[in-house]
Amino acid sequence: MRDTLTIAIVGSGGDGVVLLGSFLQKLTAEQGYFSQMPRYYGAQIRGGASAVKLSLDAEHTCVAEDTADILVCFDWGKYQEVTEELPLREDTLVIYDDNPPPGMNLPKQSFAVDFTKKSREITGATLSKNMIALGLLKKILALPADEVQHTIDRNEELALLKNNVAAIAAGESLFSAFPFPDLRLSSPRNRSPKVILHGSGTMVRAAIHANCRAFFGYPITPAADIMQAMQEEIGQRGGVFLQAEDEIAAAGLCVGASMVGVKSITATSGPGFDLMTEMIGLAASAEIPMVIIDVQRCGPSTGIPSKSEQSDLNQAIYGGHGDAPRVVIAPYDIEGCYRLVIASLDIAQYFQTPVILLSDQWLGQTLVAAESDFLEKDYPSTDSKKPAAEEGQPYRRYQLTEDSISPMAVVGDAGLQYQTTGLTHNEMGAPAWDFETQQKMHEKRWQKLLPLCQREDLVKLFGEPDCPAGIITWGSSAQIVRETVNALGLQHQVTVCVPELIYPLPDMVRKFVKSVEKLLIIEMNYSGQFYHYLRSQVDVPVKTKVYARAGSRPFSKKELSPLMMELVR
Amino acid sequence: MTSNLNYRTGVKPVWCPGCFDFSILNVLTRRVLPALGKPNDQVFIVSGIGCSSRIPGYIDTYGLNGLHGRGIVIAQGAKLAKPELTVIAIGGDGDFFSIGAGHLPHAVRRNINITCIMVNNFVYALTKGQTSPTTPHLDRGEGSFLSQKFYPPVDPVLDMLSYSVSTQASFIAQGLASDAAHLTGLIEQGVRHNGFSFINVLTPCITFNPPELFETIKKNASYLVEGQPVELPASATEKPWVHDPGNISLAMKLAQFSVLEKTHLGILFHGKESQPPATPSGQ
Numbered sequence: 001m002r003d004t005l006t007i008a009i010v011g012s013g014g015d016g017v018v019l020l021g022s023f024l025q026k027l028t029a030e031q032g033y034f035s036q037m038p039r040y041y042g043a044q045i046r047g048g049a050s051a052v053k054l055s056l057d058a059e060h061t062c063v064a065e066d067t068a069d070i071l072v073c074f075d076w077g078k079y080q081e082v083t084e085e086l087p088l089r090e091d092t093l094v095i096y097d098d099n100p101p102p103g104m105n106l107p108k109q110s111f112a113v114d115f116t117k118k119s120r121e122i123t124g125a126t127l128s129k130n131m132i133a134l135g136l137l138k139k140i141l142a143l144p145a146d147e148v149q150h151t152i153d154r155n156e157e158l159a160l161l162k163n164n165v166a167a168i169a170a171g172e173s174l175f176s177a178f179p180f181p182d183l184r185l186s187s188p189r190n191r192s193p194k195v196i197l198h199g200s201g202t203m204v205r206a207a208i209h210a211n212c213r214a215f216f217g218y219p220i221t222p223a224a225d226i227m228q229a230m231q232e233e234i235g236q237r238g239g240v241f242l243q244a245e246d247e248i249a250a251a252g253l254c255v256g257a258s259m260v261g262v263k264s265i266t267a268t269s270g271p272g273f274d275l276m277t278e279m280i281g282l283a284a285s286a287e288i289p290m291v292i293i294d295v296q297r298c299g300p301s302t303g304i305p306s307k308s309e310q311s312d313l314n315q316a317i318y319g320g321h322g323d324a325p326r327v328v329i330a331p332y333d334i335e336g337c338y339r340l341v342i343a344s345l346d347i348a349q350y351f352q353t354p355v356i357l358l359s360d361q362w363l364g365q366t367l368v369a370a371e372s373d374f375l376e377k378d379y380p381s382t383d384s385k386k387p388a389a390e391e392g393q394p395y396r397r398y399q400l401t402e403d404s405i406s407p408m409a410v411v412g413d414a415g416l417q418y419q420t421t422g423l424t425h426n427e428m429g430a431p432a433w434d435f436e437t438q439q440k441m442h443e444k445r446w447q448k449l450l451p452l453c454q455r456e457d458l459v460k461l462f463g464e465p466d467c468p469a470g471i472i473t474w475g476s477s478a479q480i481v482r483e484t485v486n487a488l489g490l491q492h493q494v495t496v497c498v499p500e501l502i503y504p505l506p507d508m509v510r511k512f513v514k515s516v517e518k519l520l521i522i523e524m525n526y527s528g529q530f531y532h533y534l535r536s537q538v539d540v541p542v543k544t545k546v547y548a549r550a551g552s553r554p555f556s557k558k559e560l561s562p563l564m565m566e567l568v569r
Numbered sequence: 570m571t572s573n574l575n576y577r578t579g580v581k582p583v584w585c586p587g588c589f590d591f592s593i594l595n596v597l598t599r600r601v602l603p604a605l606g607k608p609n610d611q612v613f614i615v616s617g618i619g620c621s622s623r624i625p626g627y628i629d630t631y632g633l634n635g636l637h638g639r640g641i642v643i644a645q646g647a648k649l650a651k652p653e654l655t656v657i658a659i660g661g662d663g664d665f666f667s668i669g670a671g672h673l674p675h676a677v678r679r680n681i682n683i684t685c686i687m688v689n690n691f692v693y694a695l696t697k698g699q700t701s702p703t704t705p706h707l708d709r710g711e712g713s714f715l716s717q718k719f720y721p722p723v724d725p726v727l728d729m730l731s732y733s734v735s736t737q738a739s740f741i742a743q744g745l746a747s748d749a750a751h752l753t754g755l756i757e758q759g760v761r762h763n764g765f766s767f768i769n770v771l772t773p774c775i776t777f778n779p780p781e782l783f784e785t786i787k788k789n790a791s792y793l794v795e796g797q798p799v800e801l802p803a804s805a806t807e808k809p810w811v812h813d814p815g816n817i818s819l820a821m822k823l824a825q826f827s828v829l830e831k832t833h834l835g836i837l838f839h840g841k842e843s844q845p846p847a848t849p850s851g852q
Contacts, residue, residue, distance in 0.1 A: 214650050240649045245675040249642040252635075256615070256646025259633065260654065264646070282636050411631040412651055417610045419578060419626045421634035430580050430626060431634075 001186040003058045006065040007137060008086045010051040011074030013044060016130030019160075020072075021052035022196075022367065023134055026158060027143060028056055029196050029369035030151040032188030036064045038366040038554065040085045041306050049081035056141075058186045061370055063483040066556040068092055069183060070140065072133050074115060076100050084553050093180060095136065097129065109180075118170055128167040135171020140183055195372035199337040199363040199476075200267075203293060204229040205375065206341035207265050212291075213239030214264035216253035218246055218272060221305040222361040223295040226267035240264075247272035251279035251292065258289050261410030263345055267293035270312055271302065277320045280354045282422045284324035284445060287398070287406070289348035289355075291341075296360040296475075298551045308361035309551025310475050311525035316356045317503045317533060325446050327351070328503035329458070330358040332478035335374045337363065340500060342379045343458070350382040351448055352408055358502075360524075362554060363476040384408060387416055396427040400440065404448035449504050458501035459508040463491040469567050470495045470516035472509070472534070474502060477524050477555060484560040493568045502530075505537045518543040520567045522560065524551045576602045576609065578629045583620075589746040589772045590621050593688060598628055600753040605655070605760060612655045615644040617664035620695050621688035621772070624659050638669025641676050644683045655760060656683045662703040663693055666729055670702070677736040680764045680843040686756065687729065687767070688746075690774040691782065698777040703729060705782065705829060730824040730837065733767045737817060739840040740766035741824075743833060745790065746773065751834065763842040771832065786832045793835030799823065802831040814839040 007024065011017045018039060025037050034057040042048035055064045067089045073079050073096040079086070080101075088094065094110040113136070115129035122128060138148065152158045161168065178184070197205075204226055207215075215230040217223070227243070234241045240257060244250035250266045257264040268276065273294045283290040296312045298304035316328045327347055331340040337359065344355040387395055387407040397418040399406045406427075409416035420429040424438050432438070452458075462482055471494055473481045478498040485494055497512045499505070513519065513534065519541050523530045528548035534540060547563050576598035584590045602612065612630035616622035618637035625632025631654075635643050644658035665673060665687045676685070693699040733741050740762040744752035752770060759766035773783040791800035798809040805826070812835075813819055820838035 214646070216646065242645075242649065242679075244642070245671060248639065249672055249675070252639045252642030253646035253649070255635075256643040256648075257650035258646075259631075259643075260613070260647045260651035262650035264650070278636055279639070286633070411613050411647060412611065412654055414610055417612075417629060417631045419580075419628070419632035419634075421626060422636060423634060430578075431583075431623075 001184050002182075003186055004056060004062065004065065005070070005141070005183060005185045006053060006055040006068045007070045007072070008051065008053045008068035009072045009133070010049065010079045010082055010086060012078050013041070013046045013048045013050045015050065015074045016127070017050040017074070018052055020130040020134055021054050023158065023161065024137055025054055025196055025367060025369055026155070027138070027148055027151060028141065029194040031143060031147065032191040032193060033058060033369065034061050034194060035369040036062055036366060037368075038064050038362060040082050042081060043306065049078040051078075051082045051086060053086060056185060058188045061368070063479045064366070064554075066558050070095070070137070072137070073097065074129060076104070091182075093183065095133070113174060119167065122166050122170055128164055131161075131164040131167035132171035132174075134161075135168035136174050137171075138168070139172045139175065139178070140180060141185055142178065192371075194369040195375065196367055196369050197334055198225070198365055198367050199331070199334060199359055200225040200295065200365065201229055202334050202337040203267075203341045203357075203359065204233055206338040207345070208233045208237070210263065210342040210345045210379075210381075212263040212265050212345060213237065214254070214257035214262045215239070215241050216244050216250040216257070216264065216266050217268065218244050218250050220247075220269045220272045222297055222364055223267045223269045223272070223293065225364065226293060226295070230265075230267075247275035248279065251276040251290070254290050255279060255283055255288050259411045261412065263289075263349065265291045265293065265345070267295065269295050269297050269305070270299050273312060273315060274319075277315075280326060280356075281320045281322060281324040283354040284326055285422045286420045287352035287408070287445065289352055291344050291348050291355045291357060293341075293357045293359060295364045296358060304552050306361065307552040308476065308554065309525055310358075310360060310477065310523050311529065311551065312358060313502070313525065313529040313533065316358055323442060325353070325449055326503070327353055327355040327449060327452065327501070328358065329355060329500060330475040330502055331363065331500060332460075332475055332498055333363075334368045334370055336500060338374055339379060342381075346381045347452070349384050351405065351452070353449065358475060360476050394428070397429045398425060398427045398441070398444070400427060400444060403451070404444045452501060453504050453507045455501055455506060456508055458499070459506045460498040460500065461512065462496040462498070463494055465495060466515060467493055467495045468517040469493060469520075470497060470512060470518070471520045471522060471564070471567070472497045472499070472513070472530070473522040474499055474530055477522055480555045480557065481522055481560065484557045484564060487557055488561060488564055490564055490568055494564065502533075505534075510538045513538050513540055517541055518567055520545050520547065520563060522547045522555075522563070524549065524555065526550045576629050578627055580626050582627055583623055585776050587775050588620070589690075589775070590624065590688065592746045592749055593621065593686070593752070593770060593772065594624055594627055596749050596752050596756065597624070600749065601756045601760070602628075602630070604753070604757055607655050611653070612657070613644070613647050614657045614659060615640045615647065616658070617660035617669060618695075619661040619663055619693070621659060621661050621690075622664065638664050638667070638672070640664060641669060641672045641683075641685060645676060645679070645681050648681055648683050652682070657686060657760070658683055659686045659688065662687060662689045662691060662701045662729065666702040666732070673733070674736045677733070677738045677765055677767075680739050680841070682763050682765070682843060684756070684759045684766045685768065687769050688772050689729065689769055690772045690778065692774050692777045694774045694777050728824065728828075729769055730828070731821070733769075734817065734821045734824045734838060737840065738767045738838070739764035739842065740836070741820065741838040742766070742836045743769045743771065745771050745786075745832075745834055747787075748834070751792070755836065758836065762839065764840075771828070785829050789830060790832040790834055793823070793833050793837065799833070800831065802826055804830060
């Protein structure tokens, strides 16, 4: 009996690979298994490689394993395109459809199952091969038959399985007994069903929960999932959804909706994020709340749209001309995707500032089966400063206050009409061109954000505190970093610091950096953007090592382990 | 809601003395807004960048002097999110037909109930006299416009009127900044029109326009009156027809005459009104 099992499935786009993985994930999650299932796909919509890697865990939330215990391959040609993401081990069980290319060495336990032929025999078409594979994998996982049936009967999203009973049964009877005792997965410790979410979907749920009622966006990979889901969710609630003509318009529409008091969000990826830069400057200058989700992908320029990288950090922190402050937040897991969208909307509103939420393709599109408690929790919100009625005094939209936050009226508020501009403006919002105002308004916009540095809830520390060795990592890379530390049993020797609030830099991160003798920084971009940013804010230890490399290939435990062993040596 | 019927702020305009932007400001603050009877706090004026885009700062409603070319998108976001507001987007020919030209057809096809006032002075004035997409190929006296010196345009102007007709904006009008009474009527009807309205306001730039530009425009101007024959330029081969603002084909014919040959002032087209928009809930 084992507590974890990883199943890789690969085929050609249209083979039903993602569907098969999703069904398997749903069936196991209903039993109580945790899982994580990243998707790998190329540039083609149909006919390109399509693969998933489903890592199941009977005990706790998990991160996709480096290698698979089982590989189901519908197409060896397509497998060649994802060997980096789905490496095999000697003991991997391989079940395949077509003949492997000449010269390819398959692991010992490799079985040819003619899925295509079987599918044709049963249904007259080849489309059911994923269902036959589902039957086979269900058998290997030994999921209790009645409970599975019950799950299928109850779930609309599993309706397809009812029409494929024959194909599933054929898969189940491929092996008469259970010939792979090593692959037997133990029963889940906690039988409560797990919820299946990906980062992008989670962000949408959070936005709706936080009363975001306007969404504007332009289709782009891999952020389009957010737009699609928002269309449904906002539409059902009578809010405003509009597909803009470009990302400039998407950001501008957000600014407009926000000024009239409706919480609004836009979501995009690298190239679209660039186009929003000027609008971020306006929002910073005129102090307009705005939340932009950037689902990062490989750059520069068009890069690799379907693969992950953490290379938009510089643009998020510094993008734009003229000293325009903003807030940058990066969740690293599903729970964070939920909590931090709520926090971002709140921060944008209270501090009257643009907030950039950095997700990435991995975090956004990897499907996770997790406990759902975070979806039901109460999240704090801060009441915005509203203008008080001052008899005979005209309303000052940019009134200088002790905390630099001015009471904010929204367009349409009775009797509080104000005029504002992206020109340097005085407390009334009227254009100004003198040094005093220019200096004072810069101070106001920058200083109002400083209390955020004290937010301890936006920095996560893992492992024993006060270790002489520390790791800082951010965004989705934190998942594999933590997993590797745990797998190596280094929790008592290494503290892992994951800043969710990146800009402005939390005091807690400064303190952490000063507390360690050796520091390892891990991030997925070529130039070490976080490292350079960190150095600009705090003196890092002499013994600081940076592990920064290009994206497109996910980090693996095998890759990170030597770095961590080196850190504690 | 409050309305003090005085729609001017205390901010002093930066315009050149005698600028026709003052006329448009007066048309809005002294005529259109009082006539509409909208409370100050229920009107939102959004502009782009340029001389005329300074206007929101001078009008005591909610106002935003935004980004070059983007006033129209911010205006749509505001109107969608709070449909009860009266939303007006103001900008110059550069805003609507150069840097922000990509936004216009989309605003048109959505037919969102905002009013666009294009203060068209045929020139980039705030940056001191460069050509705009609407600049006619004329000599300024001291020579041709700077950016036309080396590459004189084949097509003299990007014809904003033909463009808005061809994209079938649901309300299209053309006025003259110097005729305040007539312009008032156009803007008022544009705001009352339930849908996207586009008003091209021919506005002399006293600093950078060659004087003969508006002399020609005024000489060739004629007012469109529904049910009355239209005036056509001498070059026209057709006989004048009776003006029918409900007919998009006739509007297209009118729009295609060069503004310097015959300047049609009035409502060129008045088409489909949009459905009343749904009010977003849960604000």
